[in-house]
Amino acid sequence: MKRIYMDNNATTAVRPEVLEAMLPFFREQFGNPSSVHWAGRAVSGAVEKAREQVAKMINCSAAEVVFVSCGSEGDNLAILGTADALKDRGNHIITTAVEHPAVLNTCEYLEKRGYEVTYLPVDRDGMLDLADLEAAITEKTILISVMWANNETGNIFPMEEIGRIARKYKVRFHTDAVQSVGKIPVDVQAASVDLLVISGHKLGAPKGVGAIYIRRGTKLTQLLHGGHQERNRRAGTHNVAGIVGLGLACELAAAEMEEASGRIRKLRDRLEQGIVAAVPEIKLNGHPTQRLPNTLNVSFAYIEGESLLLNFDMKGIAASSGSACTSGSLEPSHVMGAMCVDVVLAHSSTRFSLGHDNTEADVDYVLEVLPPIVQRLREMSPLYNRKEPMTCEECQVIRKVSTVNEG
Amino acid sequence: MYTEKVMDHFSNPRNVGEIENPDGVGEVGNASCGDIMKIFLTVEDNIIKDVKFKTFGCGAAIATSSMVTELAIGKTIDEALELTNSAVADALDGLPPAKLHCSNLAADALHEAIKNYKEKQV
Numbered sequence: 017m018k019r020i021y022m023d024n025n026a027t028t029a030v031r032p033e034v035l036e037a038m039l040p041f042f043r044e045q046f047g048n049p050s051s052v053h054w055a056g057r058a059v060s061g062a063v064e065k066a067r068e069q070v071a072k073m074i075n076c077s078a079a080e081v082v083f084v085s086c087g088s089e090g091d092n093l094a095i096l097g098t099a100d101a102l103k104d105r106g107n108h109i110i111t112t113a114v115e116h117p118a119v120l121n122t123c124e125y126l127e128k129r130g131y132e133v134t135y136l137p138v139d140r141d142g143m144l145d146l147a148d149l150e151a152a153i154t155e156k157t158i159l160i161s162v163m164w165a166n167n168e169t170g171n172i173f174p175m176e177e178i179g180r181i182a183r184k185y186k187v188r189f190h191t192d193a194v195q196s197v198g199k200i201p202v203d204v205q206a207a208s209v210d211l212l213v214i215s216g217h218k219l220g221a222p223k224g225v226g227a228i229y230i231r232r233g234t235k236l237t238q239l240l241h242g243g244h245q246e247r248n249r250r251a252g253t254h255n256v257a258g259i260v261g262l263g264l265a266c267e268l269a270a271a272e273m274e275e276a277s278g279r280i281r282k283l284r285d286r287l288e289q290g291i292v293a294a295v296p297e298i299k300l301n302g303h304p305t306q307r308l309p310n311t312l313n314v315s316f317a318y319i320e321g322e323s324l325l326l327n328f329d330m331k332g333i334a335a336s337s338g339s340a341c342t343s344g345s346l347e348p349s350h351v352m353g354a355m356c357v358d359v360v361l362a363h364s365s366t367r368f369s370l371g372h373d374n375t376e377a378d379v380d381y382v383l384e385v386l387p388p389i390v391q392r393l394r395e396m397s398p399l400y401n402r403k404e405p406m407t408c409e410e411c412q413v414i415r416k417v418s419t420v421n422e423g
Numbered sequence: 424m425y426t427e428k429v430m431d432h433f434s435n436p437r438n439v440g441e442i443e444n445p446d447g448v449g450e451v452g453n454a455s456c457g458d459i460m461k462i463f464l465t466v467e468d469n470i471i472k473d474v475k476f477k478t479f480g481c482g483a484a485i486a487t488s489s490m491v492t493e494l495a496i497g498k499t500i501d502e503a504l505e506l507t508n509s510a511v512a513d514a515l516d517g518l519p520p521a522k523l524h525c526s527n528l529a530a531d532a533l534h535e536a537i538k539n540y541k542e543k544q545v
Contacts, residue, residue, distance in 0.1 A: 318479065319479065320457050320458075320480050320481055320484070321481075322481035322482055323433070323480065323481055323482050323484075323485055326433060327434075330434060339457055339481065340456055340457045347455075347456075348455075359454055359455045360454050360457075360479075363454075363457040396436065396477060396478060396485065397478070397479040398450065398459055398460070398461035398477035398478065398479055399459065399479050
């Protein structure tokens with residue numbers, strides 16, 4: 017069976033050249049970079065080289081890059097570390113309703129401990145009103161945390177404008193840039209960011225490694241206590257192989273970005289246009305243009321996301337869904353909810369996130385198998401082609417389908 | 424995640440569709456948690472002759488709907504009323520714990536259809 021992977025916002029395959037570069041650090045170069053002897057020295061150079069590769073990609077100095085274990089750790093360090101370090105200055109944090117759980121749940125944790133959090137709403141396209149942001153800032157505000165790009169819709173937030181607002185009010189600015197690093201240009205200077213989080217496995221490095229940019233002079237309480245690694249910012253023996261992989265993945269992604277994002281955007285647009293042309297009663301979710309080049313989020317009226325994904329899976333296609341059944345909760349995606357997407361359409365929201373390995377043939381295969389799958393599930397749905405009037409709950413579906421294809 | 428039987432009933436669901444002029448119709452579920460099941464019945468001499476279903480929902484919702492139709496056909500009304508959601512799940516060799524809650528309503532939909540049939544008889 018064909019295997020087509022279109023879930024690159026969930027994770028990516030480790031790039032072959034990245035894996036090759038990592039392998040020596042499991043074998044002969046096994047040393048601990050903190051050791052003074054030959055085994056350690058050989059390895060500490062590799063860690064510092066990776067630090068420079070990461071720094072170059074986001075336009076900062078190597079000393080401002082701290083390696084962590086994953087994006088969630090980076091976001092926890094940024095938010096909890098700021099909350100503690102600046103607790104004498106204030107207790108108010110501003111974030112958005114559409115953040116990744118690594119940010120949302122960390123903020124909720126702080127709320128239970130006396131901090132106040134403002135969750136900025138988004139419009140139907142999933143975008144922020146920056147007047148809301150400015151209005152939310154108080155004397156007690158110690159942090160603004162806005163993701164660079166949204167994982168579900170691919171929406172890109174206006175980082176430079178948010179950075180200007182943060183500077184104007186002298187509020188620290190953190191961004192979860194896990195979905196954007198490697199896909200679009202990310203420049204911490206242009207965006208006036210103070211803290212920025214990167215995850216290795218989203219850009220062709222392995223799982224278990226990430227990095228946080230900490231602007232020079234940013235006071236941050238550490239999460240992990242222990243040794244003096246990472247200039248006392250983050251204790252723990254370095255994941256040398258992972259760090260080497262992250263460094264190279266950043267270098268490769270930066271070098272190829274223009275070509276790759278253009279190619280992937282073309283494929284994504286072909287998929288989007290193909291679905292719009294072949295399947296009636298759908299809704300595109302997210303902003304039509306301010307969006308990552310690889311991401312397409314679409315809802316199919318009358319059907320549910322998990323059964324759609326299972327059918328895709330039987331045809332070898334890997335995608336993801338915002339339905340409750342795939343989120344592990346009883347509610348559909350919080351991002352769709354924040355965008356006021358109708359609950360039934362939210363259950364069918366399906367994300368295709370393309371990557372380096374996708375081809376035009378992959379897109380055409382998806383376009384060939386998708387319409388009959390959607391039609392078959394619709395034929396099975398009691399919401400489709402109803403003769404008798406809807407019950408109250410089902411009315412929501414009808415109301416929404418009349419606005420379908422707007423976005 | 425799903426058993427072979429669940430995947431079999433999900434990919435080849437039995438008795439999908441509607442019955443014209445059914446003797447009973449039942450619908451249960453909730454759009455917000457993502458499952459709506461509708462069951463149609465034909466009853467002759469107190470025996471369920473035919474059952475069809477339409478379901479909006481996840482893999483478990485479709486598989487349990489399909490299974491309940493198989494279990495119900497040929498049963499008397501009283502026997503069908505004894506069918507439980509957990510018996511449907513057992514007949515599928517079990518469901519993942521998260522699915523036992525809102526995706527496992529097929530027997531309830533059947534009971535609603537029987538209730539509707541009984542109401543019509545009076």
